[in-house]
Amino acid sequence: MNEKELILAARGGDRDAFNELISNYTDRIYRLAWKLSGNQEDAEDIFQETFLKAVDNIDSFRLESTFGTWLYSIAMNVMRTCFAKRKRMQLGPIEDFLPDHANGVNSKLLDWGDPHDLFENAQLREMIDSFLSRMSPENSTPFVLRYMEDMSVKDVAEVMGLSVPAVKSRILRTRFALREYLSEKFREKKNG
């Protein structure tokens, strides 16, 4: 069966069809929840709640998007609720991340060279995870979906209910902010 046939069958109560639909997404939803929450407990709650809601709503899925986009949208709503009470780091405008020379100061940005010369893979990963879990999900989510889940900007916009320009802007700001955060870590390491 193709995806549409699987969805129609699942809507009619075919459990096997539903299982086949979700089989490609269980690992991905868990990974996404982990990256955005930064801890296993929340990741597990988000994972479970997402698939329970998918069962709850499968019969109202109108085939207006792919199954994956629909499922990610559910995960996004679950995460919004989960993260609602958390205080997260907010980002300033993109201009804040530009080299100082844009303001007339001749800055020297740190040339990273090979980051693996400074930190081991596991340490780099930990730094990135730590940064993303402290970010506001409004900014971290588009970045993670785009670059760590390899989703197109258009699909990210659909999943998050945002315009394409808004998604691009959030991705860029997060990318600049993460770049700056890592630069600081590398500078500290280089300076001993």
Added chain:
Amino acid sequence: MDNCREYLENLCAYVDNEADDSICKEIEKHLADCPDCRVMVDTLRKTVKLCREGREEPLPGELKARMEAILEQKWKEKFGEDGEDA
């Protein structure tokens, strides 16, 4: 040096190799004269590369099994034992 902001809108597309040729040429012309922007572009690229490397959190087998049992129950509540709407 003062026109780095003009490239901002297209920078992400450029570092992801998704910008139009004409925009690439403009940015590259700027990069030839701007060491900071060269570092900026290089480190923005490496930022994403680092994100794509490294470990992935695997889905714990126990969690997957638990989720399957919960979904089984939920499915029966919704559609009944034989797949009909409850």
